[in-house]
Amino acid sequence: MRLKEWQLAFETFLLDEDRSANLSLGKSLIGGPTLDVGTGLAIYHNAYKARLLEVLRNDFPTILHWLGDEEFDDLAMAYIRRYPSAHYSLRWLGKGFEGFVREHLVPEQSAPLAELIALEWAFTLAFDAPADEPLTIDAVAALAPEEWPELRVKAVPSLQWLGCRFNSLALWRSVKEKADFPESMALDIPQACLIWRNQLICSYRSLDSAQATALDGLLNQGWSFAELCAELAVTYGEGAPLHAVTWLKQWIQEGLLVRLQR
Known part of the structure; x- marks a missing residue:
């Protein structure tokens, strides 16, 4: 597997909801004595999305306080799935959060929430x-x-x-x-x-x-x-x-x- 192909396969794995890597990616890696390939990839899979959630939690603390941990994480993960991070800097991850909320929720729910997101942004x-x-x-x-x-x-x-x-x-x-x-x-x-x-x-x-x-x-x-x-x-x-x-x-x-x- 060439480097570019490997990078694309790893990116697809990180963004996919399925935590199991494709066969080619799995075969390209070597496990250790205490950590097999599948477990290591699962750690990366979870850590990547946890980091994205952490960024959104830090950027929108008032929304987090209002919705609570579980509801905020559900909304944030829906946003990340719809608009995956496309910039090298996580600074811009929350740029489309307001627009996503307006399109994802009915107006009665989205209007006050989106305005507060705009304020925090x-x-x-x-x-x-x-x-x-x-x-x-x-x-x-x-x-x-x-x-x-x-x-x-x-x-x-x-x-x-x-x-x-x-x-x-x-x-x-x-x-x-x-x-x-x-x-x-x-x-x-x-x-x-x-x-x-x-x-x-x-x-x-x-x-x-x-x-x-x-x-x-x-x-x-x-x-x-x-x-x-x-x-x-x-x-x-x-x-x-x-x-x-x-x-x-x-x-x-x-x-x-x-x-x-x-």
């Missing part, structure tokens, strides 16, 4: 995102008056924006803080949740609708500072510039923004 994405130099208060203070109207920003690479229709953040926080686990429920008003990395620590918070609209305008619609003030004037009138400056200062202090250069 957002923390992973934020932590692993490339670094950038956030805009600072000192840099903004040094702007000339004529630079302010055309000031434009973008999000730091780690910023994740999640629209929440359920109390997913409360569920996640309860596990993180080892508090009582609340009942999952729909929110009266959907909210935006931000997750980002500042230095080596992931931060999060929710936004009210007014702040979410303003920040979305800056980051996704390309508003300048002058355009932000004009949009806020519809609601806040002469107080619009104060609201704009207050929110901008907060977003800068939180490390959310990078200045867009002309």
Whole structure:
């Protein structure tokens, strides 16, 4: 058996539900005095899937807490069978977990569960995102008056924006803080949740609708500072510039923004 053929046979064995190796693969191996070929392969078979489950358990601890060990493992193994690991790094194993849950379960079950999966995955994405130099208060203070109207920003690479229709953040926080686990429920008003990395620590918070609209305008619609003030004037009138400056200062202090250069 050539090396490539052997590698493919071993991969097929690891991914197969059947723990018995095909004849060619079994004959290519030599057992030891205390471990025969069949037992050794069975150990590899079990250890591989156990490692995949361990990765998903670590990536989605709130889902694990909510479902419990047995139900989580059943769901995770169904996901692994449907979408086997295809990347050299296990870092990406959970990438399709949210989509799988939405297609695997009925909407009444999948909606809150998938949203919580998306929230936990957002923390992973934020932590692993490339670094950038956030805009600072000192840099903004040094702007000339004529630079302010055309000031434009973008999000730091780690910023994740999640629209929440359920109390997913409360569920996640309860596990993180080892508090009582609340009942999952729909929110009266959907909210935006931000997750980002500042230095080596992931931060999060929710936004009210007014702040979410303003920040979305800056980051996704390309508003300048002058355009932000004009949009806020519809609601806040002469107080619009104060609201704009207050929110901008907060977003800068939180490390959310990078200045867009002309």
